[in-house]
Amino acid sequence: MNTIPYYGPDDVKVSLKYEELVSALELALADFSKGPEGGVSQPLRATAEVTQFNGFLAAMPAYVESRHALACKLVTFYPNNSAKNMDTHMASILLFDETSGLPIAIMDGEVITAMRTAAVSAIATKYLAEKKEVLAVLGSGVQARAHIEAFVKLFAIKKIYIWNHRPNGAEHLAKHVSASFGIEVQVFADVESCVMDADVIIAATFTTEPILKECAMKPAVHINSVGAPRPQWQELSEELMNHSVVYVDSVVSATKESGDVIKSGAEIYGEIGQVVLGKIKAESNRRTVFKSLGLALEDAVAARLVFDMMEQKKLT
Numbered sequence: 001m002n003t004i005p006y007y008g009p010d011d012v013k014v015s016l017k018y019e020e021l022v023s024a025l026e027l028a029l030a031d032f033s034k035g036p037e038g039g040v041s042q043p044l045r046a047t048a049e050v051t052q053f054n055g056f057l058a059a060m061p062a063y064v065e066s067r068h069a070l071a072c073k074l075v076t077f078y079p080n081n082s083a084k085n086m087d088t089h090m091a092s093i094l095l096f097d098e099t100s101g102l103p104i105a106i107m108d109g110e111v112i113t114a115m116r117t118a119a120v121s122a123i124a125t126k127y128l129a130e131k132k133e134v135l136a137v138l139g140s141g142v143q144a145r146a147h148i149e150a151f152v153k154l155f156a157i158k159k160i161y162i163w164n165h166r167p168n169g170a171e172h173l174a175k176h177v178s179a180s181f182g183i184e185v186q187v188f189a190d191v192e193s194c195v196m197d198a199d200v201i202i203a204a205t206f207t208t209e210p211i212l213k214e215c216a217m218k219p220a221v222h223i224n225s226v227g228a229p230r231p232q233w234q235e236l237s238e239e240l241m242n243h244s245v246v247y248v249d250s251v252v253s254a255t256k257e258s259g260d261v262i263k264s265g266a267e268i269y270g271e272i273g274q275v276v277l278g279k280i281k282a283e284s285n286r287r288t289v290f291k292s293l294g295l296a297l298e299d300a301v302a303a304r305l306v307f308d309m310m311e312q313k314k315l316t
């Protein structure tokens with residue numbers, strides 16, 4: 001049997017650039033929303049529950065024809081790991097040759113999960129946010145940090161406001177952000193004050209109950225909600241969902257996996273890929289929500305970018 005290369009988190013970090021990732025994912029999300037003729041094959045992820053330990057193992061296979069990307073991510077998420085000072089998400093991705101099904105690389109999936117999720121929120125924000133200067137971030141974990149890094153790189157962000165249910169997490173992230181980017185950062189003790197003046201809100205928490213509810217917000221604020229990936233979990237209140245224009249990454253995923261969508265019964269306006277295709281309107285002068293569950297196609301596209309970059313490096 002052939003041995004295949006393993007690419008660790010550092011290989012992934014040097015290979016992936018947000019600009020390139022955003023362009024590739026934008027096209028792949030558009031392909032996905034074209035339906036069968038888009039050349040994307042992606043079943044709903046299969047998730048095993050480890051009830052005793054409050055854990056989950058998900059298998060996420062996808063094929064994206066336009067990117068020659070055939071891959072499967074295995075990801076565990078264990079919310080209680082943070083109390084043990086362990087990562088809450090762990091992931092590996094196996095990439096295959098599309099012509100033969102031969103495995104060609106195995107790689108770390110944690111950096112890819114963080115970067116591709118932030119990149120997809122950035123795509124939604126590019127289309128759906130009227131302004132992108134003041135960013136409010138709810139949460140201070142891996143996704144919160146990745147979103148800030150991506151948004152600072154991709155948009156002219158002037159101020160960042162952070163709230164976390166554990167204030168020391170927010171303080172720690174704020175220190176990192178101001179040292180790394182020299183942007184004005186402020187930590188808030190409550191969600192309402194944090195989001196009041198925001199143009200864009202990122203909700204990236206492990207909550208199971210709504211943390212962002214109807215309160216004073218800019219009328220055309222855009223909200224990216226990446227947490228609550230289980231049918232019983234919510235990050236946004238039902239009232240907020242029902243009073244916003246709701247976009248999703250995948251209608252199938254959102255209606256099967258998102259407690260925010262299922263419990264609120266909110267109407268889904270459409271998929272972000274349909275916005276990219278110009279098939280539905282970007283309602284950027286109204287309050288918009290992008291509900292992200294995370295798609296296998298995003299991992300496959302990112303993994304193929306990493307593989308191609310590592311192969312190129314071998315030749316130089």
Ligand SMILES: NC(=O)C1=CN([C@@H]2O[C@H](COP(=O)(O)OP(=O)(O)OC[C@H]3O[C@@H](n4cnc5c(N)ncnc54)[C@H](O)[C@@H]3O)[C@@H](O)[C@H]2O)C=CC1
Binds near residue numbers: 166226227
């Ligand atoms: N949409 C997508 O593509 C993806 C979504 N996720 C989801 O995004 C969320 C955040 O993930 P990570 O940043 O990687 O996790 P993390 O463990 O690094 O950070 C979690 C954050 O949530 C906060 N938190 C924990 N319990 C909370 C509670 N009860 N109320 C409010 N805040 C709470 C923590 O203090 C921390 O700031 C999770 O729900 C995760 O499953 C993760 C990967 C991809």
Ligand SMILES: O=C([O-])C1=[NH+]CCC1
Binds near residue numbers: 089113229293294295
């Ligand atoms: O897309 C993803 O990898 C995940 N979404 C929620 C937990 C992990």
